[in-house]
Amino acid sequence: MKKEFAFVSGAVLGALGYIALNKHCSKKTMSGGSSLVEFTYDRSSKDFPTEPFHMTISNTVTDIEDYEFKGLTSLISVDISSGVKSIGIRAFADCSSLVNITIPSSVTNIGLRAFRGCDSLTSITVDENNENYSSVNGVLFNKNKTTILIYPCAKKDTSYTIPDSVTSIGDFAFIGCTLLTYVDIPNSVISIGILVFYKCTSLTSITIPVGMTSIGNFAFGNCTSLTSITIPNSVTSIGDFAFQDCTSLTTITIPSASQLTSIGERAFSGCTSLTTITIPSGVTSIGACAFQNCTGITSINIPTGVTSIGEGAFQNCTGITSITIPDSVKSIGDSAFYYCISLKTITIPSSVTSIGENAFEGCTGITSIIISNSVTNIGSYAFSNCSSLKTITIPNSVTSIGKYAFAYCTSLETMTIPADSQLTSIGEGFFLNCESLLNITIPCSVTRIDYGAFYFCTSLTTITIPDSVTSIGISAFYSCNSLTSIKIPDSVTSINKEAFYACSSLTTVKISASSLLRNIGSKSFYACYSLETIEIPLGVKTIEDCAFQNCISLTTVEIPSSVTSIGSNVFEWCTSLTAISVDKKNKKYCSADGVLFNKDKTELIRYPSGKHSKHYKVPSTVLTISPYAFSGSVFLETIYISNVKTIGQGAFDECANLQNKPSVKGGSKK
Numbered sequence: 001m002k003k004e005f006a007f008v009s010g011a012v013l014g015a016l017g018y019i020a021l022n023k024h025c026s027k028k029t030m031s032g033g034s035s036l037v038e039f040t041y042d043r044s045s046k047d048f049p050t051e052p053f054h055m056t057i058s059n060t061v062t063d064i065e066d067y068e069f070k071g072l073t074s075l076i077s078v079d080i081s082s083g084v085k086s087i088g089i090r091a092f093a094d095c096s097s098l099v100n101i102t103i104p105s106s107v108t109n110i111g112l113r114a115f116r117g118c119d120s121l122t123s124i125t126v127d128e129n130n131e132n133y134s135s136v137n138g139v140l141f142n143k144n145k146t147t148i149l150i151y152p153c154a155k156k157d158t159s160y161t162i163p164d165s166v167t168s169i170g171d172f173a174f175i176g177c178t179l180l181t182y183v184d185i186p187n188s189v190i191s192i193g194i195l196v197f198y199k200c201t202s203l204t205s206i207t208i209p210v211g212m213t214s215i216g217n218f219a220f221g222n223c224t225s226l227t228s229i230t231i232p233n234s235v236t237s238i239g240d241f242a243f244q245d246c247t248s249l250t251t252i253t254i255p256s257a258s259q260l261t262s263i264g265e266r267a268f269s270g271c272t273s274l275t276t277i278t279i280p281s282g283v284t285s286i287g288a289c290a291f292q293n294c295t296g297i298t299s300i301n302i303p304t305g306v307t308s309i310g311e312g313a314f315q316n317c318t319g320i321t322s323i324t325i326p327d328s329v330k331s332i333g334d335s336a337f338y339y340c341i342s343l344k345t346i347t348i349p350s351s352v353t354s355i356g357e358n359a360f361e362g363c364t365g366i367t368s369i370i371i372s373n374s375v376t377n378i379g380s381y382a383f384s385n386c387s388s389l390k391t392i393t394i395p396n397s398v399t400s401i402g403k404y405a406f407a408y409c410t411s412l413e414t415m416t417i418p419a420d421s422q423l424t425s426i427g428e429g430f431f432l433n434c435e436s437l438l439n440i441t442i443p444c445s446v447t448r449i450d451y452g453a454f455y456f457c458t459s460l461t462t463i464t465i466p467d468s469v470t471s472i473g474i475s476a477f478y479s480c481n482s483l484t485s486i487k488i489p490d491s492v493t494s495i496n497k498e499a500f501y502a503c504s505s506l507t508t509v510k511i512s513a514s515s516l517l518r519n520i521g522s523k524s525f526y527a528c529y530s531l532e533t534i535e536i537p538l539g540v541k542t543i544e545d546c547a548f549q550n551c552i553s554l555t556t557v558e559i560p561s562s563v564t565s566i567g568s569n570v571f572e573w574c575t576s577l578t579a580i581s582v583d584k585k586n587k588k589y590c591s592a593d594g595v596l597f598n599k600d601k602t603e604l605i606r607y608p609s610g611k612h613s614k615h616y617k618v619p620s621t622v623l624t625i626s627p628y629a630f631s632g633s634v635f636l637e638t639i640y641i642s643n644v645k646t647i648g649q650g651a652f653d654e655c656a657n658l659q660n661k662p663s664v665k666g667g668s669k670k
């Protein structure tokens with residue numbers, strides 16, 4: 001865009017002796033010899049000077065639009081013509097060099113945050129004939145001075161007394177006034193708007209007047225030097241974020257006769273120096289994250305009127321050692337006490353029906369929890385990583401427990417779930433890494449054991465699965481390496497992927513002949529080193545890949561007639577397996593001399609690697625040897641083949657004593 005003005009520095013002017021300026025600009029010499037461009041704005045051009053300039057807004061402009069002069073960092077001062085009626089939202093926002101501004105009598109409306117971010121602003125002057133606004137010592141008020149609107153944040157004063165005529169402090173009035181250390185608010189003031197003293201980082205003390213009824217959202221947020229505050233009896237609500245990140249605040253005084261009923265969302269969040277607070281008896285609501293990250297608080301009493309504890313209300317209050325939850329509380333919100341690492345004990349009163357997600361997650365100091373029989377729902381991760389918790393009883397009222405509810409409770413030894421429990425599932429990751437859990441009885445109401453429910457419960461020795469359970473989920477008992485035996489109830493139709501993976505001490509798996517089991521998932525018994533026998537019941541249709549791989553103690557297996565699919569590597573590295581037997585009525589598979597084939601013996605699927613024969617002759621009907629069919633058969637010295645056309649990948653891997661690996665002529669290797 002072509003520039004419509006030119007500005008030349010004083011040094012160049014002295015050398016050249018002239019200056020070229022367009023019709024909108026002229027040159028003005030300031031006191032001290034510094035120069036300032038005079039710029040007249042009439043909307044015919046928006047090519048503003050880049051050097052420091054004074055702007056006169058032409059009388060042809062009647063309304064200054066929203067954001068019209070936002071970000072003019074070279075603007076020093078402004079004269080607004082008498083034709084202007086309104087100044088739009090953020091009209092002069094972020095004019096960071098603007099020192100003063102004059103508002104004429106014609107202006108009837110000044111938009112929200114019109115001068116936000118004017119960090120050099122020292123005064124706002126209003127024509128005395130203006131019927132809507134006024135000013136005193138550079139501070140902007142409404143006409144009758146009942147509302148203070150803007151205190152210029154670059155005023156040099158460190159203290160300010162609000163006039164007695166003021167009844168309310170407008171939104172954003174003192175925002176970012178970093179030079180102020182004290183503000184005297186008269187008793188006439190009854191309300192403080194939003195973000196009024198936000199980021200007044202030097203403000204050390206302030207007195208809230210007796211007649212005030214509410215403290216607005218963000219009112220004192222980020223006042224990092226504020227050390228104490230007294231909330232008068234008249235205040236009924238503390239707004240959201242009202243004192244957030246007041247990191248030096250050590251004391252909040254709220255009289256016992258206070259009329260306070262609600263504490264807003266994040267009202268005191270991040271007040272890291274706060275050590276104690278007494279919540280008055282009239283409070284019924286504690287907002288989300290109200291005291292989040294108040295790491296200095298050691299104890300807190302919640303009054304009897306409170307009916308809910310909001311989400312994250314005391315999250316990361318790492319110093320709290322005790323807390324009393326009154327009988328009035330009906331719900332504990334998500335993450336309400338998340339990571340309160342010094343909390344030792346907790347009693348959930350009989351009024352509570354719901355414990356939210358992550359409610360006590362990471363409370364590493366808790367050793368015991370009492371849950372009343374009114375609770376019906378425990379959320380996901382509710383007690384996750386309570387690493388000192390040793391015992392807990394789940395009342396029979398609980399119908400739902402979310403995923404990972406007790407994950408990483410590494411000291412948990414026992415959990416009591418009553419026989420008449422209404423719980424329907426042991427959820428995903430329920431006891432994940434509960435490495436001290438010794439035993440548990442699952443109630444008859446449970447129909448599912450979900451994904452990773454007992455994952456890495458390395459001390460679990462016994463467990464009773466009731467007849468109501470129909471599905472054992474993926475990795476349900478993964479690496480429960482102290483588990484010695486398991487009875488799969490007849491009701492179970494599927495043992496899913498890795499269900500008993502690496503249960504290295506498991507010697508016995510009991511599945512009755514009347515079982516409804518239809519599927520044995522991939523790697524479901526992988527690396528169960530101690531498993532010697534397993535009876536696969538009639539009715540099982542599918543044995544998936546690697547289902548019994550690395551079961552080094554397994555000696556024999558019988559495949560029933562119902563099996564229609566056997567995956568790859570199902571019996572690989574079963575180094576003690578001497579025979580695989582297939583029921584003669586099976587229509588897909590057969591066996592001969594303990595070796596597994598397809599039904600017509602055209603494919604050799606698995607030679608049991610624990611078979612002690614030195615020599616083996618592959619039947620002449622066999623055309624294909626499956627991948628890894630003989631792998632790990634350490635006793636074999638010679639294998640004879642005749643009509644084989646295809647030998648699968650790794651068919652003879654780790655056959656340590658095999659003298660010559662068979663090959664095919666005119667066939668293929670896969």
